[in-house]
Amino acid sequence: MTIVPAQHRPAALAPFVTALSAYDLGPAGVHRGLPSSTLSITIPETDSLEVAWPGRPGSRERFRAVVAGLHLDAAELRQRGGTRGVWLTLSPPGAGALLGIPASALSGHVADLAEVAPALAHLPERLAACRSWPQRRALVEDALIAGRARHQDNGGGRDLRAALAALSEAARVQEAARLLGCSRRHLSGVVRAELGVTPKEYQRLLRFEAARGALAAAGRAGAADLAAVAAASGFADQAHFTREWRVMAGCTPTEWLRAETR
Structure with a gap:
C-alpha cells in the first residue's frame, strides 16, 4: 500500500486526525489492515471496498467507504477496479468529536461510513470528481471540520484523554492507575466504555x-x-x-x- 505523505492539518483537526493521506493499493488491490490504537476510515475513489477478517468465517462484506474500530486481529481489504483513495486515522477521542459516536461503538468491527456518519455519505462521490490530491484533502478536511462543529460536546472528555496518556506512558495498567490517582477498576471502566477494549488490550495495541x-x-x-x-x-x-x-x-x-x- 503506497501512501502519499499528509500535509499539515488544520488546528481544529490536529487533536483528532492522526493521519490523512492518499493511498494506492497497487496492482493486486489488496491491503492487510493491521491492529492499531486508532480508528481508520478508507474511502475509495471508485468502485467499493471488500473487507474480510481471515480468522472469522463468513465475515466478508462490501462497503462504499468503511470505518474500522479498534481491533486486535488483521483484516483484509480488497479494492477491485481503481485501487486509489483517501485513508485517514482518528484518535479514539476523534470518533466522538468528528463522527458523533464513541470509539466503543465500532470496537472489533467495521461499518459503512454512510451509516456511522450520514453527513459524510457524500464523500466517495465528491472525491471521485476531484482532479488533484490537494482538492481531495481539502474536501475531506472541510467535511471533518463541519463534523467537529456538529459534535463539539463530544470528544471523550478529560478523563479519557488522561487515561490514554497514562496508558501510553506506563508499562503496566496498575502503574497507569497510580499515575492517574485512581483505582484500576475505575480506569478499566473509563477505557472500556469509551474504546470498547480493556486497558491491557489498549496497551497491547x-x-x-x-x-x-x-x-x-x-x-x-x-x-x-x-x-x-x-x-x-x-x-x-x-x-x-x-x-x-x-x-x-x-x-x-x-x-x-x-x-x-x-
Whole structure:
C-alpha cells in the first residue's frame, strides 16, 4: 500500500486526525489492515471496498467507504477496479468529536461510513470528481471540520484523554492507575466504555503499533533485526514478538515486511 505523505492539518483537526493521506493499493488491490490504537476510515475513489477478517468465517462484506474500530486481529481489504483513495486515522477521542459516536461503538468491527456518519455519505462521490490530491484533502478536511462543529460536546472528555496518556506512558495498567490517582477498576471502566477494549488490550495495541513502526523503519534501512525491534518495542524477547505478531497480523514479521516492500 503506497501512501502519499499528509500535509499539515488544520488546528481544529490536529487533536483528532492522526493521519490523512492518499493511498494506492497497487496492482493486486489488496491491503492487510493491521491492529492499531486508532480508528481508520478508507474511502475509495471508485468502485467499493471488500473487507474480510481471515480468522472469522463468513465475515466478508462490501462497503462504499468503511470505518474500522479498534481491533486486535488483521483484516483484509480488497479494492477491485481503481485501487486509489483517501485513508485517514482518528484518535479514539476523534470518533466522538468528528463522527458523533464513541470509539466503543465500532470496537472489533467495521461499518459503512454512510451509516456511522450520514453527513459524510457524500464523500466517495465528491472525491471521485476531484482532479488533484490537494482538492481531495481539502474536501475531506472541510467535511471533518463541519463534523467537529456538529459534535463539539463530544470528544471523550478529560478523563479519557488522561487515561490514554497514562496508558501510553506506563508499562503496566496498575502503574497507569497510580499515575492517574485512581483505582484500576475505575480506569478499566473509563477505557472500556469509551474504546470498547480493556486497558491491557489498549496497551497491547500500542506495543504492536510501536513494533510495526520499528519494523518498517528497519526494513527501509535494508536489514530488519527482529531481536532489536522486539526489545525497542517492549517485548520480552524475539520469540514473544514473533508470537504476538502472528496472532495479531496473521503472518510473521518477515512475511509482512516482504509484502510491504515488494
